[in-house]
Amino acid sequence: MIFTGKKNYGTVVNDFLVNPYISYTNLGSVQTVEGNTPSASTGIDKKKHISLIKAYQEHLERRRMGFANLNNIKVKAYNHVRQSEIERFSTDFGYGKSNFYGHSDTTGSASGLCSVDIKKKALTELLEKNEMYLFWYKKLGFKVMINNDLHRLINSFAFYSERIEMFFSKNITNCVTVFVILIANNRIQASGVALDSDFYTAFRTALAEAYTIEWQIRNNPLSHLNNYSDKFHEGVVKYVDYLSESLSLEKPLEVSNNPDIEVDSWITSIDYHVLPGADDNLTIKCASKNLYNCLPQKKYILSGFNRAINQIYNIKKQDIRNTPECILL
Structure with a gap:
């Protein structure tokens, strides 16, 4: 029934034949004590119907996390590392501050059949954001050496941005995380991040995410990136320039023989909870008391600085304060 209104969803008309399909939905939000959940969602794929399914699944993640905020009741979760059932409150897996996990957004959520x-996808999202944290604030990463295969892959997306910077890291997991940053007119236009055991898969996924976000933000004065001043963007671009010049230039990593995600031994909390929902699609939230469960923005990092990741990597609050705000998504 939610797709009976043609204005509630759609697929973007491609400017170039090589571009993948971007689909979008606007299916309403949930009002919680933390505010309204996002109403819009997007998906990208080479197949039009798959891109629409992905957009709908993103909508489910945002909506069901909102449901988790409505009642603060005890719920069951599963600690994957210790392979044991645990008890938490429903709000620990919703939006906003959790006494156990710190601040939480849709990081670590995934939907599907x-x-x-979806357990793997949820864990992937959680690890991506923490690799992003170490890359941005601790400079733990490398600049990608572009070969012919990667060059062809970049060109297949036909980005509007005039400059593309690419980095990767491999710190807390056996998988590689790729970061794509799009720049035009001395402003950050979009970004993409992806984690996978295969470098080229991660690279392709990060490019697709950056392409989607570039479409969302381009000519949209209400987008989060357009709310920042030119001076702020200039500072962030200078920092990206610094990373590009100072980090080691490395070739793409060899394909891993192990497709499973493994995490460092100090990560003892990988907790899964099935969010409430009423259709065939399952939505899972993955959270960790050792890691950050949100985008690595300064206010959330500093307010929850007791995360184990800071102790393991000897990160100080001054390291965060002396670095420009991370506005990667």
Whole structure:
């Protein structure tokens, strides 16, 4: 019934034949004590119907996390590392501050029909944001050496941005995380991040995410990136320039023989909870008391600085304060 209104969803008309399909939905939000959940969602794929399914799944993640905020009741979760059932409050897996996990957004959420696949996707999202944290504030990463295969892959997206910077890291997991940053007119236009055991898969996924966000933000005065001043953008671009010049230039990593995600031994909390929902799609939230469960923005990092990741990597509050705000998504 939600797709009976043609204005509630759609697929973007491609400017170039090589571009993948971007689909979008606007299916309403949930009002919680933390505010309204996002109403819009997007998905990208080479197949039009798959891109629409992805957009709908993103909508489910945002909506069901809002449901988790409505009642502060005890719920069951599963600690994957210790393979044991645990008890938490429903709000620990919703939006906003959790006494156990710190601040939380949609990081670590995933929807779909196969529990094995969405558990992996949820964990991937959680690890991506923490690799982003170490890359941005601790400079733990490398600049990608572009070969012919990567060059062709970049060109297949036909970006509007005039400059593309690419980095990767491999710190807390056996998988590689790729970061794509799009720049035009001395402003950050979009970014993409992806984690996978295969470098080229991660690279392709990060490019697709950056392409989607570039479409969302381009000519949209209400976008979060357009709310920052030119001076702020100039400072962030200078920092990206610094990373590009100072980090080691490395070739793409070899394909891993192990497709499973493994995390460092100090990560003892990888907790899964099935969010409330009423259709065939399952939505899982993955959270960790050792890691950050949100985008690595300064106010959330500093307000929850007791995360184990800061102790392991000897990160000081001054390291955060002396670095420009991370506005990667």
